[in-house]
Amino acid sequence: MIWNQCVARLERELPEKQLNTWIRPLQPVEEDRVLRLYAPNPFVMDWVREHYLTLISDLVSELSGDPDIKVELGIGSSRASARPSATHAKKQVKASDTPPKGGFSSGLVPGYTFESFVEGKSNQLAHAAALQVAANPGRAYNPLLIYGGVGLGKTHLMQAIGHRILADRPEARVLYVRSERFVADMVKALQHHAMNDFKHFYRSIEVLLVDDIQFIAGKDRSQEEFFHTFNELLEQHHQIVLTCDRYPKEVDGLEERLKSRFSWGLTQAIEPPELETRVAILQRKAQEAGRELEIDVAFFIGQSIRSHVRDLEGALNKVLAYADFRGCPITVEMAKEALRDQLAVQNKLISLDGIQRTVAEYYNIRVADLLSKRRTRSITRPRQIAMALARELTNHSLPEIGDAFGGRDHTTVLHACERVKELRATDHSVDEDYTHLIRILTS
């Protein structure tokens, strides 16, 4: 292939850096004395045209011995598109002359099924609701909105609904789309004067799964369009499932009428997994990778990584990579070594000092207030929460924590921890603040 020879020559003539940024991403299509090079985006195409096209054309003529061979630049790719949109499909055809395979695509990622979802206390209600929706789409809860922090399994549950419905009824028009994609598709449709296609496409979906709906906030035109799509689908008893990173009423820049629509069905929270669930998740993921993870190793990783499932997955991957490299069985010692840098950073970050700063910032008070003798409620409450967080997130002893909070007695710390526990059980806002702070400190 002439392009391969050309790249081999460019490897000698251009610095590696330029080669990797501008030449290696080009995809060649050779036909009838024309070498067409597809760039992944207009930016790369323009740069290549300006800086390398002459060089490439000369090389191609020289190597092929044909002075009339033409080099043309375009945008696109011959790999099948995973993006299921009317406008995108159109652009794809225009750009690369290769139509996307198979027409409609659900956008679901294989593997995100109910079977591979690990249920635990933190997600059981959301899991149950998702199962209901999958069994009775358009009837059980509509819309179903699952909210919670990053990496807790919202996307997994949402996609599991889609997979289950498709398994039951393969011809169902199920579409998974991230909200930014919805926005981007709409912008493209507007640019290409294809809004009717866009509307028709989204309004013909039977099960619409929109991930991370918070990203639509502040985008008025998209919200307007989504509002109409939403109404139309609901009228036809088509199912809508949404996810959001927080309680939707708290999303700034989201229109009131959308917030109100979202609460028509069921809004269900998903919490960070507790230790047992983390251990179960690790064992399941290891199994999926064809490996066995001893329970003590799973507990070690689960105890060390407390934030979210992606973090757990990352830690497990690291341990598996080490085991592969060493060719030895996975033990706690080995896991410790594999995760050494990660754990060091995490422990360093969650210091008493860091907790005090984060809590003070969160409640808009000064660190000095936390350490002071002041006993007004606006200070004591954050102080108690900070102490409880120190107890939960660090390995410091009660006297050490007391010392760090202006030389208080360890019984004061103990009292603070108990008080916070009580408050979390009775006062929703305290519980939410606490969970939020843990998320900030551990992610």
Add this chain to the structure above:
Amino acid sequence: MERDAQLVLALPADPGATFETFTTPPNEAVVHHLTALAAGAHQGDTPCQVLLWGPRGTGKTHLQQAFCRAAAEHGARVALVPLTEFTQTGPAMLEGLEALDGLCLDDIDAVAGDPDWEIGLFSLINAARERGATLVLGSTPPPRSLPLRLPDLASRLLWGTVFGLDALDDAGRSHALRAHARARGFHLPDEVLAYLMRQGPRDMHALMAVLGILDRQSLVRKRRITVPMAREALTRVIHGKGREPG
């Protein structure tokens, strides 16, 4: 000197970053992992993600270049985007990159904290995952210390396998210099190596620049490398004249 410089330009440059020139002991696991990923990238069916972090000169960029080279040899369509160089142009450079088989995004820290870039990276990681592309990310600080605004992006950076690269000690630096000299096809005598270790900078980028000058000098002068040549090269690098083109 003029003539010397012209001759030098006509000579072959750095033979390029490979995994073979990155065999220093503390980082063998990462090389092993990346080699396997590079060999599988062209199949593009399993999403893989690696994040490399470590101080300047620990080899993040080298490993990404080696990944690109190895993956391209296996027929993959790849790119390496050093984000530092695109901070002014905005995230337009990221558009459509998920269509590649393998993608390296270096210097994530250069754009952390910028809302447009963060959304761009977030969307790209999602799309790359959906399409089964292999992603290699580079960052100077560890991912948890990046000043990110978007928690969604922060969690995605931790998703894959995170490797902290260790800065090389003297033994590691000697080892690396020898390996690079070998790859360039010349011998670095013990006394020159000892001189560089004693007098030279500890920063691998500067040491590599010295090595580049020595390589060209030995070709131009058709002589083996000596300590005075190393001293001269060192002075040039310290005074900022020894940078490689590009």
